[in-house]
Amino acid sequence: MTDTGAGGTNRLGQGVEAMQGEAVDAAGKERKSRWRFAWWLIFIAGSLYFFLPLLGTFAFSLKDRPFGSAYTKILADPQFFSTLGYSFVIGIITIIVSISIMVPTAFWVRLRMPRARPIVEFITLLPFVIPPIVLVFGLIRTYSQPPLPFTHTSIGSTALLVCAYVVLSFPYMYRAVDTGLRSMDVQSLTEAAQSLGAGWIRILVQVILPNLRVAILSGAFLTLAIVVGEFTIALFLARPVFAVYLSRLGDTAPYQQSAVALISFGLTWIAMGLIAVIGRGGRGRITVTGNR
C-alpha cells in the first residue's frame, strides 16, 4: 500500500511526503478496522456463549403444555415457597450472627488490637482454603457423635448449617466492615462517646453501627446471595434449602425445574444489583460468592 503512494511520478518532494503520510494513515486505519472486526468477533462469540444457556433454559420452560404452565405450577407449589422461605430465614439468621460477631471484632482490632489483625485476617481467609465440601466433612465428623451430637436432631443440623454459613460469610463480612471502619475516625468517635459516659455496648450499637450501615448492608446482601444459593453444605446436612429443592425438582417436574432455574438466575441479578446500588460511589469491588 505505502509503495504505490510513493511511486516516483510526483517530483515534488513535499507532495510525495504528503501522499506517503496519507497512505500510512490509510494503512493504519485499515489495520485498526481489521482489529476492530476481530474484537467484535470475540465479543459476539462470548456473548453467544453467555446468552445461549439462558435461552435454552427459557425455551425448555415454555415447552410445558398448556403454554406457560411451568410457571403457574411453580406458583402453586408449596415446596417452592417453603424452601425459598427456609433459605431466606437461614440467610437472615446468618447475617445477624455474622454481624454481631464481626462488627465488635473488627472494631476491637482497629481500636485496641492492631497486633491481632494478621490472626483475624488469616482466620477469615481460611474459608477460601477450606472449600465447603471439606468444611462440611469436618463439621459432620466432629459434631455427629457425643458429646456434641448436633446432626442427630433437625434443630441441631439447622444450627450447624447456620454456623457453617456464618463461617463462609466471614471473609466478606470482615472485609466489608473493616473497609467501613477505615472511612471513619474510630478512635475519636469512641473517645467522644466515652467522655459522654457511654459503655461498650452503647458505643457499638449507637455510634459505630449507624456509621457502618452501608458497609454492613453490602456484606449482608452478599451473605444472603451465598446462603440462598448454597447447595453443598445443605445437601450433606440434609436441610430442605432452595438449591436442594431445585436440584431434585427434575426427578418429577423437569419443566418446572427449568422455570425455577431461571427464577434463581433472576434472584442472582437482584442480589448483585442491590449490592451494586449500595456500593455506589465506593471503589468497584469484585464480589464473588462461593457456590460453585
Add this chain to the structure above:
Amino acid sequence: MTDHALPPAIQGAPPARPGRRFSLTWFGLTPFLLFSTLFLLIPAAYLVVGSFTGQDGRLTLDNYAGLTAPLPLNAYLTSIEISLVTALAGGIFGFLMAYAVISGGLPRFLRISLFTFAGVASNFAGVPLALAFIFTIGRLGLLTTFLVGLGFNPYDAGFSLYSKIGLEIVYLYFQLPLMILIIAPAIDGLKKEWREASENMGASQVQYWRYVALPVLLPSLLGAMVLLFGNAFGAQATAYQLTGGFINIVTILIGNQLTGDVLHNVGVGYALAMGMVVILGVTLIAYSWLQRRSERWLR
C-alpha cells in the same frame, strides 16, 4: 470488665506493656475466636489429626501414601486437569473479551453491559448453572436438537455434556466472567503514553506487546489465572448436578466418602480432604504474591 483497662490506653499509651492488660485486650476477641475455633478450627483439626492416624489409632503417613491408589489419584488428576484447562481457556478468552470492550474500539455501552453481566454471571453457578447447560446442550437441549435438525448429532460424534469436556464447558461460564472482572483494572492501567512512547521510538505492534504491555500485564494475568484455578478446583455443586455424582473429581469423591466410605478407609478420606486444602493454600499464596508483583506498575 474490659472497662477498667480502657482509659489509659485511650489517652495514647501504646500497647507496649504486656501482662495483665494483654489478657484483657485479647478478651475482646473472644466471641470471634471461640466461634472460629468451634466451627472452623476444630473441624479442620479433626481432619488433620485423622489424616495422620492409622486404623490402629497410631500416628502414620500411610493415609497420604493411600492417595496414590487409582481412585483418589485419578480424582486429583481430573480435578487438576479441569481446573488448569478452564483457568487457561477462561483466562485467555476472558482477557481478550475484556480487552475488546476496553481498548478494542467497541461502543462504550457494550463495555458497561459486559461488566454488569459478568458481575452477575460470575455468581451464577452451582445447581442452576448445570441445569441451564443441560437444557441447552444436554441430550435434549435446545442447541442439540437444533444441530440434530441440521443433520449433526454431537452425541453421536462422541461429545457428552456429562463428562470432563462437558464439565469444562460449564465451568467456563463462571470462569470467563470472573477473569473479565479481575483483569479489567490491569488493562485499564496500561497507559496510553506507553504505547505512544514506544511507537515514537519506532516499535512495532508486536514489539510493543512483547516488551511493554505483556511484561506489565503478566503478573496480573498469571494471578488471575491462579485464582481461576482455585475457583474451579473447589467447585462441587455444579459437577454434582451435572453428572449426578458420577464423575471422579476430588470434591465429588470427598462427598461420596462422606456418605458411603467409598475409599474403604476413613483415614485416606481425611488425607484426601487435606490434599485439597494444601493445593488451595498454595494457590492462595501464589495469588497474593503475584498480586503484589502486579501492583508495581499498575497503580
